[in-house]
Amino acid sequence: MTATGVAADSEAAAPAQTISAEDLPAMVAGNQLLCSAIGAAGVDGVTVCVEALLRRHGPVPLVGLDSLPDDALCASVGAVGAFAPLLELPPCGDEFELAVGALEARIGRRLDAVVSLNAAGPNALFPVGAAAALGLPLVDCDGMGRILPLIHQTTYALAGLPVTPLAGASQTGDVVVLDTGSRRADALLRGVVDASGGFMICAMYPATAARLREAAIEGSTSRILRVGGLLTSVSGRGALLAGLARTVGARVLAHGRVVEVAGVGRTEGTRHYPSMPSSIVLAEPGEAGRIIRLEAQNELLLALIDGAVAAAVPDVLCMLDRHKLRVVGLEGVEVGDDVDVLMVPAAPMWHTEAGLGLAGPRAFGFPVSHPSEGGRP
Structure with missing residues (x-):
């Protein structure tokens, strides 16, 4: 600035x-x-x-x-x-x-x-x-x-x-x-x-x-500038993740290698990107590694880990390349990418009943509860 x-x-x-x-x-x-x-x-x-x-x-x-x-x-x-x-x-x-x-x-x-x-x-x-x-x-x-x-x-x-x-x-x-x-x-x-x-x-x-x-x-806007300062200046993964945690409350949900990029994402009546996937599957390393599935409709909206909802819209989901330390967009994700899946919490107003009704997972057609609802149907 x-x-x-x-x-x-x-x-x-x-x-x-x-x-x-x-x-x-x-x-x-x-x-x-x-x-x-x-x-x-x-x-x-x-x-x-x-x-x-x-x-x-x-x-x-x-x-x-x-x-x-x-x-x-x-x-x-x-x-x-x-x-x-x-x-x-x-x-x-x-x-x-x-x-x-x-x-x-x-x-x-x-x-x-x-x-x-x-x-x-x-x-x-x-x-x-x-x-x-x-x-x-x-x-x-x-x-x-x-x-x-x-x-x-x-x-x-x-x-x-x-x-x-x-x-x-x-x-x-x-x-x-x-x-x-x-x-x-x-x-x-x-x-x-x-x-x-x-x-x-x-x-x-x-x-x-x-x-x-x-x-x-x-x-x-000042939050975006601070995040941009981190992404353009910090060279180590640990330092970057710590900085993002302090700046926007970002936390790592999981990390793994992309093993499947499937489907075509669209939101009816709004934007349409013919080349964007509707789901991404990642596998954590090791024999006991979990399976992470990310669901998208132009944007990432839902993260499931071994079938359970781990995070969902209106919270922000994104992928960070673990080696290049750059954000991976849906238009560029490929099988073999090694990424961290990050969640940035939404503003408290979005976690109210009215906020989740307007922009929670059900508003996008996912018949699941947001994790903040504590299993409430």
Whole structure:
């Protein structure tokens, strides 16, 4: 981070003051851990776009919610649609001004700050670009703490914040404003997204800082920067795992060699990656080694060890190459890879009954309980 540098762990990390172009490599690296193995599809083009905006407009202030007045108006910025179009037509930066301008026109008030929809994957970078293009601060919080497929799968929604009015802008200049009081917002928006090229930058969840303090996961962006600092600077496996444990509470569920990569992952009505596996099987070393099965629908969602659920969404699951010390994405996993399976715990709000109902394993079609439910059916 421009003012302080990226620290190696949370104990030593000072609060971020600004995000500059020089901080993007750490942000990209930190994203890889918190994406639930979704990989880096489209991130290169997004990074180029955001870097250009930061160099043109200067560093973005990164502020905490407590530093904003209660009535400061914020809105979440994020991408909706498939990541594949990013490879063909990355955003040029105008989309942020178009989307936010349309939302401001709808609500009749200018924004005071930008907030992340979900600070993971490309959606961790887009709010930085939006803040740079608009000359606004970025609030150090988000509504998921990971990647989830639907725009109402957020802690914002859990706290009762309406997702609309919502405004979206495509790479080709299409602009739409959506206002509905139901969860049809996601389905309605995706129909427009598909018709406009499969991808839109959206501004949504307009709310005051006072309301966001009850709804947001705080510290999300600075957490990514600290994780990225670890992944780009620590050379030993033990030191890296210890740093990740201190920084994000990561723990190793198991380790083993990939022995099977099967199926094609998809989430109906959302993103579709034809080449991504729907399950990965690992075997621990030794005669008594356990069998680990990872289930995916674009992201890793469920980990079973010898048939028992060991971890599940909304907690973050990822794979770390034990030798190269890099995160292994679903698009790149291969038989023979030697990996640690890590779990990063979700924010406490996700472990409530309402949180698990919205983004727990059953929300993705898995007829199992989350481990935190203690076997409750």
